[in-house]
Amino acid sequence: MEELVIIGYGAAGFASLIKANELGIKPVLIGYGPIGGTCVNFGCVPSKKMLNVGELYAKYRKHLNTDIYPQFFDSFKEKDDLVNEMRKIKYENVISSYDVTLIEGKAYFISQRKIKVNEKIIEAKKFIIATGSSPKIPNIKGIKEVKYWTNVEALNPDRKIDSLVILGGGPLGLEFAQMYKRLGVDVAILEYMPLLLPNWEPEISLEVRKILEKEGISVITNVNVKEIKKNGEGKTIVTNKGEIEADEILIATGRSPNTDLNLESAGVLLNENKGIKVDDELRTSNYDIFAAGDVIGNKMLESLAGKQGSIAAENAINNAHKKIDMLSVPQAVFIQPNVAMVGLTESEASKNQKIDTRLIKMSDVPKANILGEDEGFIKMIINKEDRRILGVHLVSENGAEVINEAALAIKMRASIDDIVDTIHVFPTMSESIRLAALSFTNDIKKMSCCI
Structure with missing residues (x-):
């Protein structure tokens, strides 16, 4: 044995x-x-x-x-x-x-x-x-008769395409949308729910949509896909909001x-x-x-x-x-700028405790301005009584790197005072964590760079 x-x-x-x-x-x-x-x-x-x-x-x-x-x-x-x-x-x-x-x-x-x-x-x-x-392949009329891509085929295409429709506005769908758009392909995302990244903070979802649309990616939410049909070498996607044609369709509706x-x-x-x-x-x-x-x-x-x-x-x-400790498990979506989170959402945190929140824009972070990449924000949620950090949510250049400090803070049950008292290298994107902590007690717009 x-x-x-x-x-x-x-x-x-x-x-x-x-x-x-x-x-x-x-x-x-x-x-x-x-x-x-x-x-x-x-x-x-x-x-x-x-x-x-x-x-x-x-x-x-x-x-x-x-x-x-x-x-x-x-x-x-x-x-x-x-x-x-x-x-x-x-x-x-x-x-x-x-x-x-x-x-x-x-x-x-x-x-x-x-x-x-x-x-x-x-x-x-x-x-x-x-x-x-x-x-996970959804039960859509015609899908078994039409060839489609999953992440496997999308990473190993057998032909060059000019247009791509992605079913699903979760992490996988967003990453492939930006990936293919930046390869010169016209991309549309169809999401069944009202928001992209439906399990994330709503501010995150709205910011991500703005960023993707600014890049030329079509985002359509509240979409019910009724049927997928062959259209020569391409596909026709029939939805409650009309028909969309594309060379290829990528299924990104989960795993x-x-x-x-x-x-x-x-x-x-x-x-x-x-x-x-x-x-x-x-x-x-x-x-x-x-x-x-x-x-x-x-x-x-x-x-x-x-x-x-x-x-x-x-x-x-x-x-x-x-x-x-599942509370301190971070996650990220590797679009650019990155999207990342760790800990509780505002809705989750407010269920059984008094909380306070702050949101600062990346345009208030010196390194973001230096890089010329100041889109996004960081949102921090704390327990109002002991000032412990409960959740951090951000859209930021190099955000997948920044979120690790927040994960450690939550793992150690640190407070905003612990973060403020920790000297950060200037200028870095990780300073956004300290600035978010500072913003609970100070107007960061009235502070010099290194304070």
Whole structure:
């Protein structure tokens, strides 16, 4: 009988493997599809590389007053080279340095302690399920008959397109919208809800829409897509607001947990998001089975998946009872300027405590003016009584970097006084955190740069 079987070799699975070795356990690691999972192959790494290419050219156009655009397929070749290199360095080479039995194949439970993979039956004391997620395809008339893109095809196009319609105004949809717009493609976003990023602060949603529309991206909200039809080499999208034609359509309506493992045989239940139900220690309804990463179906974030994989392994092996402070988990959307958040929204924070909020514009941050990138703002939410920081939400150049300070502040349950008393490098975008904290007690417009 094996001590530990890990199913899935993406971020969560690799983190589980590494922690298991640290604790003296040689696990069985079972993977299906390209090693490294979604992030390095079809997610974070390639998409952020493509966004970076587009951002460079957008800055050339803005600051050098030129009309230069990247070469369509050359950009994707550069992305492919990076993906191949990082997959080799961070996954293929890494796994060879650990003590693990690697099996490539699709696993299914046949009982509470046994799985079957490649016709082989494996019994184990503990399991960690880290099988990730896949694109969620909505039930729209005609969609099965019409070829469409998901993030996989959008990052590996087989032809150059001139127009793209994106279904979904969440993080994925926004990133691909700006990515393709900056490749010279006409882009429209169709969002079912009244706001883009519907789970974020409304001020964020409105600011993001303004930024994207200023860039020439069409944003249509409150859209009900009724049918998708072929139109020669392109597509026609029939909605409650009329018909839209485009060369290609990208489905960005969310992701579904990969739970096709015959979980019923293992006594593993699902949650309301159709992901695996876990407790705060990442234990499923089967005491000996844990889950980590996207397969849980809640926040689907690379960094969170890695942390969950490590904690799941420690709890499975040592019954360590470790938990993750979900309040301090940051997230970002890598459009430019970045969108980022950590902690509670104003609505969440105000439910059971007295709060205070401040919002300062990036135009009040010296470094934003130096860079010529002063779009956006930072909003901070605090507990009115003890001045602890409860939430930070921002639209900012390099905002994905800035938000990490806010995450640490919330993790340490810091107050605005702690932030104000911490000297920040001048000039930096992270000064926006300190300026937001200062704004609760001072008029920052009446202060010199370094105060």
